[in-house]
Amino acid sequence: MSVIVITGGSRGIGASTAELCARRGMGVILTYKSNADAASSVVQRIQAAGGKAVALELDVADVSRFGHFRETVQLTLQETWGVATLDGLVNNAGHGVFNPLESVTEAQFDGLLNVHLKGPFFLTQALLPLMGEGASIVNLTSATTRVATAGVAPYAAFKGGLDVLTRYMAKEFGPRRIRANAVSPGAIRTELGGGLNDEFEAMLAAQTALGRVGEPQDVADVIAMLLSEEGRWINAQTIEVAGGYCI
Numbered sequence: 001m002s003v004i005v006i007t008g009g010s011r012g013i014g015a016s017t018a019e020l021c022a023r024r025g026m027g028v029i030l031t032y033k034s035n036a037d038a039a040s041s042v043v044q045r046i047q048a049a050g051g052k053a054v055a056l057e058l059d060v061a062d063v064s065r066f067g068h069f070r071e072t073v074q075l076t077l078q079e080t081w082g083v084a085t086l087d088g089l090v091n092n093a094g095h096g097v098f099n100p101l102e103s104v105t106e107a108q109f110d111g112l113l114n115v116h117l118k119g120p121f122f123l124t125q126a127l128l129p130l131m132g133e134g135a136s137i138v139n140l141t142s143a144t145t146r147v148a149t150a151g152v153a154p155y156a157a158f159k160g161g162l163d164v165l166t167r168y169m170a171k172e173f174g175p176r177r178i179r180a181n182a183v184s185p186g187a188i189r190t191e192l193g194g195g196l197n198d199e200f201e202a203m204l205a206a207q208t209a210l211g212r213v214g215e216p217q218d219v220a221d222v223i224a225m226l227l228s229e230e231g232r233w234i235n236a237q238t239i240e241v242a243g244g245y246c247i
Contacts, residue, residue, distance in 0.1 A: 003027035003081050004227060005073065005127065007060055007119075008093030010039035012190035013140065016216035017090060017223045018042055022051030024224055027081050029073060031058035031093065054080055060093045060119035061111065066126035074130060085132035088227040091120035091162075092140045098151040109154050116158040121165060134177045136227045139166050141238060143186040147246040159184075163238050170236035179235040181226050186242025188214040209244025218243075 004021060008014040009030025018030045019042065028046060032039035032055060039055035046053040054076050058069055077083050094115055097108045120139055131137075141163050144156035162182065169180035187204035189196060196204070196213065205212050219241050225231050226239075 001025070001027050001081055001083065002087035002227075003029065003077060003083060003085075004088030004090065005029045005031070005086060006090040006092055007031045007058065007123070008033075010035050010042055010055070013185065013188065013216045013219045013223075014090070014092045015042045016220035017092065018053060019046055019049070019051075020217070020220045020224045021088075021227060022046040022053055023049060024228065025051075026088070026227070027051075028053040029076060030055050031060075033057070033059050033093070052080065058093075060091075060123060061114035063114075063118065063122045066123055069123075070126045070130065073127065077130070084130075086127060086130045086135060087132055088136045088138070089124060089127055089131070090138045090140070090223060090227070091123065092138075093119070094140065096152065096155055100151055101153050104154055112154045113158055116155065117161045117165070120162060124169065128173075131173075131176070131178055135179075136231065137166075137169055137173075137178065137180040138223050138226050139163075139169075139180070139182045140223075141166075141182045141184045143184050143240055143242045143245050145184065146240070166238065167236045174235075179226075179231070181231070181234055181236070182238040183219060183222055183226070184238050184240040184242070185219045186214060186240065186245035188216060188219060190216060204245075207246050208242065209247055212243065214241065214243055 009018045010032040018028045043053045043055050142159040145160040166182040222241050
């Protein structure tokens with residue numbers, strides 16, 4: 001059985017991806033930072049549908065814990081699925097800070113950097129010894145790297161850095177046939193940044209060619225494809241999943 005890790009799997013895109021991948025026959029290790037109940041609920045839904053999943057606590061901003069997390073993942077692989085390697089990693093965990101450039105604090109800047117770029121870099125490094133040949137890495141970036149949106153400059157800058165890092169992962173991990181791609185969502189109905197109110201959603205829908213904001217499932221479908229055999233010849237790409245946002 002293929003087993004994958006999804007960071008930030010307790011809600012939004014991460015939860016939808018976890019449930020979809022489980023329905024497609026993958027074993028799922030999903031992580032959460034603080035909301036154990038939400039993570040447990042995702043695991044229960046997966047199990048009720050006949051899948052198998054485990055939720056592990058992880059703060060992707062705390063690099064010092066990644067070695068311990070790798071050991072926990074290794075033990076979980078053996079005890080839950082009887083395997084020694086991972087087949088996929090989805091660097092999805094994130095948070096948003098919406099401030100104009102002139103009011104962003106150093107603490108906010110560092111917090112976004114740690115979660116959206118430093119965390120994925122060193123977590124991938126930590127889990128690489130467990131990645132099997134032919135595994136797939138999917139990094140979640142953002143359409144804000146293409147369309148400048150006031151108030152999200154640090155977030156977008158670090159997501160842009162993750163886009164670049166994705167290509168370097170594909171290049172350096174290629175000898176092990178490990179693919180690396182990025183998925184770049186547009187406006188999605190999640191809790192990121194406090195979620196969408198009616199007025200904001202209407203504005204975003206009007207800026208999208210297909211006339212609506214996206215749902216987590218819209219993004220999960222693409223992530224699951226990249227993790228599967230269907231995505232076997234897609235590598236070093238950033239795929240925008242945005243319904244034609246600001247085109």
